[in-house]
Amino acid sequence: MVQxxxxxxxxxxxxxxxxxxxxxxxxxKAALPRGGDxxxxxxxxxxxxxxxxxxxxxxxxxGLGEFYSRMTKxxxxxxxxxxxxxxIFDLEEFQIGFVAAAExxxxxxxxxxxxxxxxxxxxWLIHSxxxxxxxxxxxxxxxxxxxxxxxxxxxxxxxxxQLVQLLTGLGFGVQPxxxxxxxxxxxxxxxxxxxxxxxxxxxxxxxxxADYVVPKNQTMDPIFWHLFRVVSLCLATxxxxxxxxxxxxxxxxxxxxxxxxIDVPLFIxxxxxxxxxAFNVVRGRGPVYFDSIAxxxxxxxxxxxxxxxxxxxxxxxxxxxxxxxVDFVRKKNLxxxxxxxxxxxxxxxxxxxxxxxxxxGVRTRLDEHGEDTQISLEQLKGEVEWLDASPGDEVPSxxxxxxxMVEGLALESGAxxxxxxxxRMVDRLLQDKGRMSLASDRLASGFFxxxxxxxxxxxxxxxxxxxxxxxxxxxxxVALVLIxxxxxxxxxxxxxxxxxxxxxxxxGIIFKSQRAIEGLSESTVWFFDKTGTLTIGRLNVSRAExxxxxxxxxxxxxxxxxxxxxxxxxxxxxxxxxxxxxxGVEALDExxxxxxxxxxxxxxxxxxxDFEMDLRxxxxxxxxxxxxxxxxxxxxxxFEDSLNPDAxxxxxxxxxxxxxxxxxxxxxxxNVERFAKLFPGAWKFVRSGATSQEKMTEIMRSVEASxxxxxxxxxGVNDALALAGAAVGVAVFSASQAARKSADVVMSNEQLRTIxxxxxxxxxxxxxxxxxxxxxxxxNLVGGALAVLGYLTPVFAAIxxxxxxxxxxxxxxxWSVLKRS
Amino acid sequence: xxxxxxxxxxxFVFAGSGLLAFVWATKSGQFLDMKSxxxxxxFEDFKDYLGEDKK
Numbered sequence: 001m002v003q004x005x006x007x008x009x010x011x012x013x014x015x016x017x018x019x020x021x022x023x024x025x026x027x028x029k030a031a032l033p034r035g036g037d038x039x040x041x042x043x044x045x046x047x048x049x050x051x052x053x054x055x056x057x058x059x060x061x062x063g064l065g066e067f068y069s070r071m072t073k074x075x076x077x078x079x080x081x082x083x084x085x086x087x088i089f090d091l092e093e094f095q096i097g098f099v100a101a102a103e104x105x106x107x108x109x110x111x112x113x114x115x116x117x118x119x120x121x122x123x124w125l126i127h128s129x130x131x132x133x134x135x136x137x138x139x140x141x142x143x144x145x146x147x148x149x150x151x152x153x154x155x156x157x158x159x160x161x162q163l164v165q166l167l168t169g170l171g172f173g174v175q176p177x178x179x180x181x182x183x184x185x186x187x188x189x190x191x192x193x194x195x196x197x198x199x200x201x202x203x204x205x206x207x208x209x210a211d212y213v214v215p216k217n218q219t220m221d222p223i224f225w226h227l228f229r230v231v232s233l234c235l236a237t238x239x240x241x242x243x244x245x246x247x248x249x250x251x252x253x254x255x256x257x258x259x260x261x262i263d264v265p266l267f268i269x270x271x272x273x274x275x276x277x278a279f280n281v282v283r284g285r286g287p288v289y290f291d292s293i294a295x296x297x298x299x300x301x302x303x304x305x306x307x308x309x310x311x312x313x314x315x316x317x318x319x320x321x322x323x324x325x326v327d328f329v330r331k332k333n334l335x336x337x338x339x340x341x342x343x344x345x346x347x348x349x350x351x352x353x354x355x356x357x358x359x360x361g362v363r364t365r366l367d368e369h370g371e372d373t374q375i376s377l378e379q380l381k382g383e384v385e386w387l388d389a390s391p392g393d394e395v396p397s398x399x400x401x402x403x404x405m406v407e408g409l410a411l412e413s414g415a416x417x418x419x420x421x422x423x424r425m426v427d428r429l430l431q432d433k434g435r436m437s438l439a440s441d442r443l444a445s446g447f448f449x450x451x452x453x454x455x456x457x458x459x460x461x462x463x464x465x466x467x468x469x470x471x472x473x474x475x476x477x478v479a480l481v482l483i484x485x486x487x488x489x490x491x492x493x494x495x496x497x498x499x500x501x502x503x504x505x506x507x508g509i510i511f512k513s514q515r516a517i518e519g520l521s522e523s524t525v526w527f528f529d530k531t532g533t534l535t536i537g538r539l540n541v542s543r544a545e546x547x548x549x550x551x552x553x554x555x556x557x558x559x560x561x562x563x564x565x566x567x568x569x570x571x572x573x574x575x576x577x578x579x580x581x582x583x584g585v586e587a588l589d590e591x592x593x594x595x596x597x598x599x600x601x602x603x604x605x606x607x608x609x610d611f612e613m614d615l616r617x618x619x620x621x622x623x624x625x626x627x628x629x630x631x632x633x634x635x636x637x638x639f640e641d642s643l644n645p646d647a648x649x650x651x652x653x654x655x656x657x658x659x660x661x662x663x664x665x666x667x668x669x670x671n672v673e674r675f676a677k678l679f680p681g682a683w684k685f686v687r688s689g690a691t692s693q694e695k696m697t698e699i700m701r702s703v704e705a706s707x708x709x710x711x712x713x714x715x716g717v718n719d720a721l722a723l724a725g726a727a728v729g730v731a732v733f734s735a736s737q738a739a740r741k742s743a744d745v746v747m748s749n750e751q752l753r754t755i756x757x758x759x760x761x762x763x764x765x766x767x768x769x770x771x772x773x774x775x776x777x778x779x780n781l782v783g784g785a786l787a788v789l790g791y792l793t794p795v796f797a798a799i800x801x802x803x804x805x806x807x808x809x810x811x812x813x814x815w816s817v818l819k820r821s
Numbered sequence: 822x823x824x825x826x827x828x829x830x831x832x833f834v835f836a837g838s839g840l841l842a843f844v845w846a847t848k849s850g851q852f853l854d855m856k857s858x859x860x861x862x863x864f865e866d867f868k869d870y871l872g873e874d875k876k
Binding site for chain 1: 826829833836837839840843844847848852853854855860861
């Protein structure tokens with residue numbers, strides 16, 4: 001039987017056990033100070049996950065802390081999750097974008113995204129908790145469908161951090177929803193616009209219907225005929241001025257930036273049709289196209305609205321996996337206390353404090369009197385080993401702190417730090433990317449303008465040859481513009497893309513824009529980062545040489561017990577190795593653990609009642625650690641970052657689809673070359689030791705060479721620039737916040753093979769768009785030919801117009817149905 | 822037929838009031854959350870959810 005081990009925690013150098021469940025706290029997991037930021041390092045409390053922290057708070061909050069001294073059995077370990085520090089919510093610079101003055105004077109309003117709020121019981125709990133704790137100083141409006149809480153509070157009496165702490169204490173994840181107030185306002189505006197557009201459309205149609213059904217040999221009563229046309233003109237004018245406002249605004253923006261946008265042909269078509277119809281109403285003869293104009297405006301607006309709602313959902317999903325604290329550091333104030341502040345406010349010489357798991361914002365020299373810690377450069381260089389960092393050592397900007405609270409001096413200003421600079425550069429690259437035309441826009445506009453050019457040519461020639469009147473040829477030209485008006489694209493593209501966003505989201509893929517969907521299907525070159533993308537970014541035992549089989553079998557449980565108390569990456573790897581190996585560990589008795597100590601840079605020693613063991617660095621070549629019992633070497637271990645189980649499938653599948661794959665890694669040459677050999681013949685390109693900037697340069701070079709969109713898949717801070725520079729950047733599940741921010745596609749699914757789904761969805765979506773395009777071309781060619789030859793009566797054109805839009809809508813949703821099944 | 826001259830404006834009045842109702846409902850945020858209002862009703866103290874002036 002496994003005995004319950006009583007260990008005096010004061011003997012363990014750094015606290016690395018979960019305060020609640022007593023299981024080891026993973027390296028890089030955040031610790032919470034017991035007494036706020038003025039706490040001494042010994043007062044750090046660590047939890048393996050938010051669940052444990054919640055239960056610990058709850059139990060202690062009820063004054064039942066004695067529970068822990070009575071506890072003889074360790075509970076199970078829940079799934080890990082992120083810890084967000086509530087105190088950051090009080091910072092003014094953090095509040096930008098989600099806190100504003102409420103309607104009530106003296107009150108503030110905060111928009112918060114709630115992770116885990118699913119049913120009315122949750123909303124009852126939140127509502128009741130806030131009412132009990134802050135009866136007169138705060139009020140919550142709960143939106144269950146959006147999983148958000150709008151908090152109104154009196155900042156003079158209730159701090160936002162207190163409210164957030166209360167909510168996280170209830171077990172919910174709380175994140176700021178930046179720009180939510182603006183988004184709500186925007187959606188309201190759009191909904192009203194759609195309402196007005198459909199009102200105009202329906203009423204114009206009901207008036208136009210009379211004209212459609214008049215038999216050929218009869219005419220309408222002239223009074224009604226004129227009246228209907230005038231009323232239709234008024235309604236269509238409202239539709240063009242108010243409903244079509246986004247189109248003419250989009251046209252102005254596109255022309256200013258001298259790029260193509262679908263708004264330009266849409267607007268030209270609508271304006272031409274409206275002007276000609278208005279002119280005909282005034283002079284009392286000739287056809288009018290108000291019904292078509294109103295139909296186009298209403299349907300295109302509706303299509304775009306659906307797409308915007310889906311993008312909002314994606315945005316909402318992104319918030320849940322965001323780390324909003326990444327641009328903030330803890331700096332010592334004049335009065336000696338530590339305050340959170342924006343990275344840009346740090347100057348060289350400032351004293352900074354970092355809790356476990358936090359990122360060093362600027363280059364920092366560790367405090368001479370502090371503790372040893374471990375740092376990870378994984379996000380910077382792609383190397384997975386945790387490195388030892390001693391007092392006085394210099395730590396680069398972008399490194400992650402291990403499991404000890406450390407203090408240090410900033411060696412550079414925040415604005416000069418790598419993390420900050422790289423962030424600004426990413427912003428610039430993304431801005432440039434945002435200004436590029438969408439492929440579907442280029443397609444639609446090219447098609448429209450070439451059809452226009454052809455028709456004008458044909459009209460001019462036919463005018464000279466057939467001697468038809470100028471007025472007549474002008475009427476035909478307008479009919480042609482109306483037919484060629486790529487409303488089909490205006491409607492089909494948002495619907496198809498919206499559906500693609502949704503299908504992807506169901507599979508854990510978050511496309512941030514339509515551009516990403518287009519780029520993914522067109523790309524022919526894919527670059528992969530190695531560590532954390534193609535590998536799992538965690539060291540595992542790659543080889544183990546057993547020197548004493550008998551001792552191994554007898555003492556393995558002791559090794560397991562000792563490793564559980566260590567936070568070193570080697571111990572964690574060995575623990576996994578023991579669990580995965582087939583030895584019946586639990587059945588054996590490991591004896592009582594009497595003493596345990598861990599020395600950084602050396603290893604661990606554990607004394608049991610009958611024997612002593614240690615696990616330390618191995619000095620033999622090719623071996624990393626050695627385990628000895630009573631001085632006798634038992635097993636030697638070597639470690640390696642293991643391959644992502646999906647990696648080979650993904651790369652070979654891409655290769656089969658004719659895509660050239662490459663590795664862009666910051667890791668050492670020897671590691672990358674050994675790794676590349678695992679995929680025989682798969683790589684067109686392998687680059688090791690690349691810095692952030694070099695990765696981006698490689699991407700740019702490849703874009704120039706292939707002239708096709710290039711895809712980059714990565715996870716680290718050092719991939720951020722490349723992700724932003726590539727046509728499509730994909731941040732994998734384990735990605736850092738910087739990578740997520742600069743990527744166009746974010747995976748919220750742990751399986752790497754989901755990326756193949758993403759590509760399939762984008763290819764299907766592009767095919768659906770092309771189907772709509774082919775339909776539109778054939779339709780427009782036939783219609784255009786009839787219009788030029790004068791066989792297409794205006795009424796017939798007007799009926800065909802919405803009919804074409806509806807057909808396109810059907811094709812767009814047909815794709816959705818197929819894909820769903 | 823002349824009755825149309827009366828009926829058509831009347832239909833516009835009806836349709837227009839429908840549009841106004843829709844605009845009002847949208848602007849007062851009634852479409853922002855389609856789930857919570859239905860569930861609030863089962864709370865014992867659902868009056869708390871209404872604004873101060875409506876209690």
